[in-house]
Amino acid sequence: MNGSGELASRIRRLSATLLDLGLVFCFGLVLLLVTGWLEDAEDFAGGGSSLTIPLLGIMSFLILNGWLLWNYSQTIGKRITGIRIVTQTVISDPDDEVGKVTFWKLLIRSVFFLLIFASFSFFLILVLVDHLWIFGKKKQCLHDLILGTSVIRLK
């Protein structure tokens, strides 16, 4: 599945992010219900819930998107909106099969995504700064810039 080399529009990227947020949130609630991780008083002892909630977010994200990310560099939201994560080399050569994004880069991107859920307090600034970067010429968020990735439209 090659990209067109054309950068994905901001609207498509925003749509994909919103779709992913909704899906991860809903799946996280199902996971919370089934596992019962925050069902008893003991689960909250010593501030334990502050670890459980991020863990739930990571698990939900990986269960929903892990396979797609690894194989197609896409989340569900990106697949629905027809966009894909690529390395910078693909922008100049759309047929570049080597432009597959590495596991570690995908993982770090996932952390940036999950920060949206934790966007209370000081994380809010980080999330805003990260996403406002998309208004630059290269339509890259800050995490794209750091990791050398872009998001393109599929052919």
Place this chain on the structure above:
Amino acid sequence: MEPASWGLDTHNTRLQINSAIDVGNVSGLQLKWVYGLAGNIPRSFPLVSEDTIFIGDAGFGVVALDRESGCVRWTYEAQGIASAILYRRNNNDVTLYATIREKGIVALDAVDGMQLWLSAPGDNPIPMYSGTPLVYADDIFVPLSSAEVGLAMSPFYGCCETSGGMASISASTGETNWYTRTIREQPEITGRRWLFIETHGPSGAPVWSAPMLDPKRGLLFFGTGQNYSLPASNTSDAIFAVNVHDGSTRWIRQFTKDDVYNLACNVGLPNCPDTVGPDVDFGAPPVLATLPDGREILLAGQKSGHVHAMNPDTGDVVWQRKPGRGGALGGVHWGLAVNNQLSLVFVPISDIWTGGLTGKGEPAPGLHALDIETGETRWYHMRKSRCAELFCWGGISAAITATTDLVFIGSMDGMIEAVSAESGKVLWKHDTWQKYTTINGVETEGGAIDAHGPMLVDDLLIVSSGYASYGQKPGNALLVFKLPEGDQ
């Protein structure tokens, strides 16, 4: 150093006999200085020494202020200081105690605020140490509430399984001497929701008010709140009398049965029980009063608007009166005061509207003076609201403090008043709904007066204004008033 306890004496009378302020000079009270608190829901009831005022600033920690200037001497930083500041003198050393809402009780060196120990007694995994403990000799009696009342708002939480309690710990080390739950039976599974979530009960009956100690009888008295989940227990909304040495129960008198409520009920979430409320805790500590013939009587004010008089040996009811219509924020919310010489119990009534948890009948906000022998009303100082909005409600939620001839009240609409103990006539007042210039440079404004209420010592009146909770007006002012030189 004063006060000896939240209730000013071990009997919780809230009668300050060491106040220089009286009917003759109260009109001369003047604002001396103002300290800007870090939080806008202050629950500050200060401790005053010859040269220092120690306060709990919920948004900052324990702060030692110079009594004369208000300048900061030291701070102990901790979010969530919830109690009055207490002390114990051991030879020349003075140790301070305060509770940190979710962590426990902390002991500090009064000289520099260094932490000596932190203790979290009880068996509750998510305790709330929101009540003020009582220090007596080498023991500290620590009330325990629970965070479950709020956790119940999560639909994924299987409400509820914790019990309120009372602990006795060593004032020297913080180690537990004894601990007693207010609900003796262990919680059981009561149902299942959405296939997976198991609900539990009984639970609740928290203790969030200061206990009262009667050394002569060797009994510790305290009140409990409502249950959080069904089934209801027979120990919620009750007065307990327990053996001070081992925590064993002497008697329990329940005044409202089947009172089940948690915060999920405010927004109609699944953990709210089918039958809600009326949420009428005992937030006001019991008071031991002395009748003119020398007999003693135990008085307790309830959020239902009732005042109950009991035989302290048995818990048998001697008389009951209902000066307020009551509701989830009182009725009687935080505390009574008693003047044995005048044979009066002073009853602050809030009666603010609390939706479906509002009591029946006409509201009677203000201060009621009842005869402690009969419960008959001697006088009533009605407080009118300053506007139609709820945050203008003129009722009295905060605890009050009396002197031999005055009663100091702080109202939900931000007025501090000194009224005659004999007639209820207002002799002095100060409107705290204003901006203040402060000693510490913090932008400061007064708001509703709530929680621990006014403190009196020597020629000083100290009160915090602001309470951004349940719709009351926020504010962050700690006000220190003083009699002019020569009026003392």
